[in-house]
Amino acid sequence: MDRRKKDGIANFFIYASAGITVFLLVFIILFIVIKGLPGITIDFLTRNYEDKTTYVNIQLNKGEGGIGEDGYLPVLGAYITVNEQKGIALTKIDKDSPVKEAVDGLGEVYALKNKDTLTKIEDTAIDSYEKVKDSMTQEEYLKNIAEIFSEYAGQSVKIKVVRPGGGIVPMVVTTFYMIVLSLLIAAPVSILAAIYLNEYAVKGKLLNIIHFAIKNLAGIPSIIYGLFGSLFFVQILKMQYSLLSGAMTISIILLPTIITTTEETLKTIPNTYRESSLGLGATKLQTITKVILPSAVPGILVAVLLSVGRIVGESAALLLTAGTVAQIPKALFGNSASGATLTIKAYTLMKEENDLTTACAIGIILLIIIIGINISSKLITKKLLQKKGA
């Protein structure tokens, strides 16, 4: 075969591989965006995941009962409409509507919002239209409801309100908690460990063994750490499925990565910095805190930011330690401290509810977070390097 042909074949494989990679990347991103985009709505971004039921007291307006043609209910100061599953839903609320001053059982203001569904007034349940649609039209149904409300005109009534869920707020908050807590644990420990390994440890067999161990720790699949975490943190330490169990487990996963990256950064700092600092009579600790660490900041920050990506993307370990409940954790550990991150929720949505749209919508949010992290890590490095004048 002549050289030309060989070159041609080699070139073909090079271009084909590059093409396949780019195609896959674009395809996956497009797939997620197209499938998920319909799921991204204001409600999705601002609501709780679960429906929330509350009893509230509302001081109804006096006077006119009845209902306007467009569904306006004067005693409520709001427009109502038929809800598919149960009761009636608020669609548009007047500025001075009494539902904005609704008070919950604890005496705190619980202002009703659009799409809140009213299912019970005092002891009268509001049947859904579905149940009665054979015997009356929608207008008649709404008129009936209006009559019930008219009876209580001017009085304070107890109403059962269901605020629909379907949003990702709890998962976003849990993810944020998880990032902060994991980094608070992992970053100081691994940075100090890296300083020990690079600045203090005596070079030799033991150090080589430690390095070997750290490299291998970085390669263990996270499900193994998850199993360890669920046994040790969740069960033995009795933290249960909780924020802290998850964060501890993730911290262990992050240790090798942050240690290695920080150590690499420390290695790039010229030895002459150490020598001249010590030569000026600085102690080792002064040298590290005043010269070495400031020079290492960009590298350490990048390590930390990449860890954020790792936390956001972690699934297996958290599944076994932080649980799958779609709620904002109310404590660090214990009964009510469980919470699902965005990634976990995407997984359970597909597995348990086969809800591809919502899972992909979460995927879009994750994509945005990851891209944001990468951009900010670039910017930080650039800015800090400029400042250093290098």
Added chain:
Amino acid sequence: MSLQKKCKFQVNDLNLFYGNFQALKNINMDIHENEITAFIGPSGCGKSTFLKTINRMNDLIDGVIIEGTIKMDGVDIYSDIDVIKLRKKVGMVFQQPNPFPMSIYDNVAYGPRVHGIKKKAQLDEIVEESLKRAAVWDEVKDRLKKNALSVSGGQQQRVCIARALAVEPDVILMDEPTSALDPISTMKIEDLALELKNKYTIIIVTHNMQQASRISDRTAFFLTGDMIEYGETEQIFNNPKEKKTEDYITGRFG
């Protein structure tokens, strides 16, 4: 005349080993106060290693064994003085200009700060005085807050000298301080060294024999860990006693 000057360092039977390799063999010499002493010799002859034993920089290297004594003003620097205090007394300037990646001001103020000086006014004074002594004040006084890496190599080296002077040492060790600089910067550093010797004891390692003959009062010639000859510079360069010294300074090897 220079013979009457006080003896600053007394080195007795100094041996230094890197593991099994002996880098310095039985060195004995006196180094005099307010003089420039030059160490010359080919690469690997031990002159830099010897320089670094004087402020105990070799302590940083694993597996170094040092035998014999070095006394500074009669005090054994390896047993009777804290290494931090020693390094405060014995400053060092390195081969490559190596300012820290911070402002010129912070570079010079680094030493005083690690020794506990915090007052701004006092630091300002030290920084100005040190930069003036290092003959670089006029060139950098308007950009003290600028990064030290942004000035020229020769200026960086003088900022490094100012940084060393700021902790008020008695002795300045210079490890080939001009080998990375152009001739004009080199000249400035040499003039500076001549100026500084009135106040400090200077020991300079150099590859450049002309430099040694231009600025030093005494010269020591090293070869493969031995100190072959040590004497007044004029004598070493004009009338060497040893054949090896003559061969080296006349350029027959090295």
